[in-house]
Amino acid sequence: MTQPAAGVAEPPPSVISAAGVTKSWGTNVVFSDLTADVPRGVTGLLGSNGSGKTTLLGMLLGLHEPNSGALTVLGEDPAQAGGDLRQRIGYSPEHHNLPPDIAAHDLVRHVAVIHGLPKREATTRSSDALWLVGLGEERARPVGTMSTGQRQRVKLALAIAHDPALILLDEPTDGLDPVQRDGMLELIRRIGTEFGIDILLSSHLLEEVERIADNVVILNDGRVTASGRIDELRTGQGGMIAVIDNGVEGAIASMERRGLVIRAERDRLRIGGDLPPDKLADAVRDSIAENDATLRRLMPVQQTLEDLFLDEVYGE
Amino acid sequence: MTTQTEAEIFDRGYRRYDGERSGVGTAMRSVWLNSIQRALGLRRKFRFKIVPIVTILLAYIPALAFLGIAVILPSELVGETVDYAGYYGLISISTLLLTAFVGPELLSTDRRTGMFGLYMASPLTRTHYLTAKASALATVLFLVTLMPLLFLLLGYTFVGLGPEGFSNTMILLGRIIAGGLILSSFMTLLGMAAATLTNRQAFASAGIVMTLIASSVLANVMFEVAEVDDAVLLADLGNLPNDAIQRLFKTSEIIDVPSWQSLGALGGVLALLALIVIWGYQRMEVTK
Missing domain, CATH: 3.40.50.300 (P-loop containing nucleotide triphosphate hydrolases)
Known part of the structure; x- marks a missing residue:
């Protein structure tokens, strides 16, 4: 056959x-x-x-x-x-x-x-x-x-x-x-x-x-x-990193009013929240504009697969 | 020979295969053939060939001796010694040894070495696999249960001691083939059942021998000591197929019970052995 x-x-x-x-x-x-x-x-x-x-x-x-x-x-x-x-x-x-x-x-x-x-x-x-x-x-x-x-x-x-x-x-x-x-x-x-x-x-x-x-x-x-796709998962889940020169306190307050979670890491802010990546970026941009702060860098957080795995499996 | 660290990947490219693929029948035939080769030690080291060669040769020695006598002695003396049904007693040791060696080799080894998992990841199902394996084991057993008697019939016919007339030859040929089928079927299922229950070849081989010896001792002790009915001798598993064969050749039966009881007991034991194999393989995990 x-x-x-x-x-x-x-x-x-x-x-x-x-x-x-x-x-x-x-x-x-x-x-x-x-x-x-x-x-x-x-x-x-x-x-x-x-x-x-x-x-x-x-x-x-x-x-x-x-x-x-x-x-x-x-x-x-x-x-x-x-x-x-x-x-x-x-x-x-x-x-x-x-x-x-x-x-x-x-x-x-x-x-x-x-x-x-x-x-x-x-x-x-x-x-x-x-x-x-x-x-x-x-x-x-x-x-x-x-x-x-x-x-x-x-x-x-x-x-x-x-x-x-x-x-x-x-x-x-x-x-x-x-x-x-x-x-x-x-x-x-x-x-x-x-x-x-x-x-x-x-x-x-x-x-x-x-x-x-x-x-x-x-x-x-x-x-x-x-x-x-691994690259999309790594980018989409980790939030954003922002480097702001002045008006930092006001920008943080505006972001928190929008429901974002801010964590200061040395000279940069790690910004997270329940918003999808594009909405998250919009919220950060609007908060900075409201306070006339100077934004030097804004980039998505690149998670490793290990970060992703630990997040998903152990909720860390 | 190169070591692993010296191994180098040569780029011979990769071709897609767009031709036709054969079906399950070809896959089963490949498993059947591969199993026969494995059982006989073909394409393996010499030490794997010793047991099958010796046990198979043992089954032909009486036939060679009988034919030698037939050539030397006058035919009227030899004619009385021609006893096809009695030949099954002479090959019992060969049949037992070959079953104990080949049965576990064909089934237990596959499970221990992961081959069973590779087969199940192929188009074969458990039923296909067991059918191919049973066919292979039976084919190997035919070398001792069928071929020596065919050799004997051919030899006797050649020296003028064969059955008289075409129809008698066909009847005898039919009995020899049926006898080979009965004995091979019984030993195949016994070998497979023992090999289903353990991955250790030695345990399975010992189990086959011990089952036959223990059932014989038990049946005969009960018969002699307890003086119960002859039917208790049906528990002597080794004698069941031989008794059926003696009835087939219309010689004196080994167990003094009606044919329906003897054949019923044989059928029941064959069904039980087949159930052990099927049950064992149905619950066997593959991907683990």
Whole structure:
């Protein structure tokens, strides 16, 4: 039986879409209301331990059904599409275990064949994938003789060899030293940008998600507490920084009357509040104009992903 | 060989694949083939080939001996020794050893090494996976439960000691195939059930052997000491498939009970073993 080629049809704008998804294991509620849209590109999936990252990956693969709500992956319901959808997904699990006595090339080729590639194509592509991840010279070696870093690369080759439209990576840098981690992150970024394969990267390391991801989804307490483009989230949530030369007291009083929260930091003011970013800037401008104060600089606060994560997860 | 720090990424580019993709049938065939290779130690170090080669050869030694005798002795003397049904007793050790070695190798290893998770992230479902694995284990077992008897039939036919006439040959061939299927099905499900219950290969292998020995001892002790009905011997699991095979070949049955009881007990045990496998795999977590 043959099926139409995967990769021919252009994936929809939202690679993953969840609306009101709930999931429980017995009495343990994992997701009470999971709502998010994951656009194309590289997306980081963040959450503290036990937040349901791995369960979500299982649901995206169609291995667990949601109790309620709508979930689509590449435009299809994973619980219904099942195997047809998984054929277009590459998955790299968190654990480091792989069959120790099988050559890397044999393992990657076998997994490519079960994802629907003809044997000859699978042979070529598994070899290419191993070259791509830097294991070309090592491809005939049994996986059990490889280091943790090399096994992580084998897992990445397993995920890309069959040319998926989407790759799910579960902690792909776990167990790597800093040099290996840099190489792996660079490779993942390249796969997501140059090769046009969308990536969902589950990690608890904020710095690496910030480094290679375009988008982020933050899970906490059974819900998505933040999602979207990282640069927009960092800019939009942190308020503004203003540097004012004279008329500072009057400007602060005007801002506080407008409901803004002011914190003086050396020669600058950190201004926050419940207003959206454009309204916040308008309120600051009007307060300064009212008091004939001199504004030298006004800029949005650039939060780090860590600030954002701590805000969303721990409310700090 | 390069070390990790010397590893270098060569840019061989990346090609999209726009060709056709095969379906689940091809994926199952690949798992089946890969499992047979693994069971027989193919594409693995020599030490992995020793057990399967020795156990399989053991099953052919009696056939070679019988055929050698057939060639040497006059046919009227040899004719009385031709006993296909009795051959199943000669291969019982090979069948047990091969099941104890291959069953856990095919299932427990996949779970311990994470291969099961990779399979479940592919188009395969648990049902596809278990079907492919059961087929692989049964195929390997056919090498000792079916092929030696076919070899014996072919050899006897070649030296003029085969069944008389085409229809008798077909009847005997059918019985040999059915006998191989009964024994392989039983041992396949026993091996898979034991391997479902533990990730440790050694424990699963010991479990297979101990289950057969313990059930035999228990059934025979109850029969001899408690002097209960012959039906208690149906609890001797190792004898269940052999008893069915003896009835198939119309020789004397091993357990003195009506056929419906013997076949019913065999069917019940097969169903129970299959349920253990299905139940175990249904509750097995994949993404963890």
